[in-house]
Amino acid sequence: MRATIEAVLADQGVITARAHPALSPTMRRLARAGLLANPLPGVFIATGETSALAWLRAVAQWSAPAGIIHDTSAAGLWLPSLADSTARLVHPTLRSRHRVVVVRRRVPPDFVREAMGLRVVTPAYAAAELAARDDGRSACEMLRLRLATFEELALATRALAGSRGQAERVRAIAACQDNPWSYAELRLHRILREAGFRDWVSNRPLDIGGCVFHPDARFRAARVIIEVDGRETHERPGQFRRDRETQNVYIAAGYLVIRFTWEHLDDVDYVVRVVREVLRLRGH
Missing domain, CATH: 3.40.960.10 (VSR Endonuclease)
Incomplete structure (x- = not known):
């Protein structure tokens, strides 16, 4: 069983009791022995694994199937300078906890994708979210890297109507109409x-x-x-x-x-x- 756990971790970076109920007692025993980390209920990762991506995968498994990684956590997948140790998550019922900030919001399906084993918002949506706080800096980078178009940024901004900082967001994204790359x-x-x-x-x-x-x-x-x-x-x-x-x-x-x-x-x-x-x- 331990070999199976190690194989799943090597392949996916995370293993859950929900996906592997027969292995759950072994995973708990290994966690008590310090041979696995159990950062979230029912979620296990390799001991000593500290990368931002591993943490996001753990959060994604904990919040599946409804959870969506968003904001700086999503943007950081494409713009590594934005990655940090806090996961930002959209979910209808879960509550925030240590290193996980949860908001309740409906994200239209057109702005959700699978990336790096995660369910995340699109680059355009993440940049539009951040535009309320960074005056369009992330949007410029997404444009430069061809990860988003101005039209996609504008659509994402409209989808965020009613959320905090919308006036600043609208102004910042409108300034991107001429395709700035910085x-x-x-x-x-x-x-x-x-x-x-x-x-x-x-x-x-x-x-x-x-x-x-x-x-x-x-x-x-x-x-x-x-x-x-x-x-x-x-x-x-x-x-x-x-x-x-x-x-x-x-x-x-x-x-x-x-x-x-x-x-x-x-x-x-x-x-x-x-x-x-x-x-x-x-x-x-």
């Missing part, structure tokens, strides 16, 4: 949009000499490109060099390139003034 780009897009600039696109493919580039913002008729350096750019020498090489390609192809830093985005008047002057010089 929070710095989202801030730039807001500035351009609110200043009334037209004829610009963001992260649209641009073919130069058979190579495809995705400028942060590009004024098509004026042939002006805007690139914004996020806070981390100068901390990654390889990326810093590649950005300058890409800029040289743009210039050689006849584009005028403007660069802004994260700090520049705090000075909206400066950004607007520079863009207007450059467009004027280009005859637009």
Whole structure:
């Protein structure tokens, strides 16, 4: 029996008394001996297993079949920097407990999927949830990684109507309409949009000499490109060099390139003034 338990753990990372009732006495005995961990009623994992994914699998088995992993717990599957030790769960009857926060909410079936052995909300739904608190940062990452489209984010936002932070969520997701791939780009897009600039696109493919580039913002008729350096750019020498090489390609192809830093985005008047002057010089 112990070999069977070990085989199930190796395959699934978790074993439950509900799925294996005949093994339940052995699992309890091994847990008492410290050879298995029993973090939730009827749920067993390997002793010493501390990964966020293992914990989520344990919570998923404990809450099956109605439980749905959501919020940062779901987003962290695709954006590892968001993963933490607390599982966030949607369930109609279970209550919150140590390291598990349970909310009661109906999640439309279109926004639920199986991922990594878990029943979770989609990337778009998780990013829309977080937009109420992170001003769209997670949504930008989901867009950059092609895990969600703006249309999916907008649908998920509508599905969350009536939930806490909806006004902030709606505003943040609306700011993603021009496909920002970073929070710095989202801030730039807001500035351009609110200043009334037209004829610009963001992260649209641009073919130069058979190579495809995705400028942060590009004024098509004026042939002006805007690139914004996020806070981390100068901390990654390889990326810093590649950005300058890409800029040289743009210039050689006849584009005028403007660069802004994260700090520049705090000075909206400066950004607007520079863009207007450059467009004027280009005859637009």
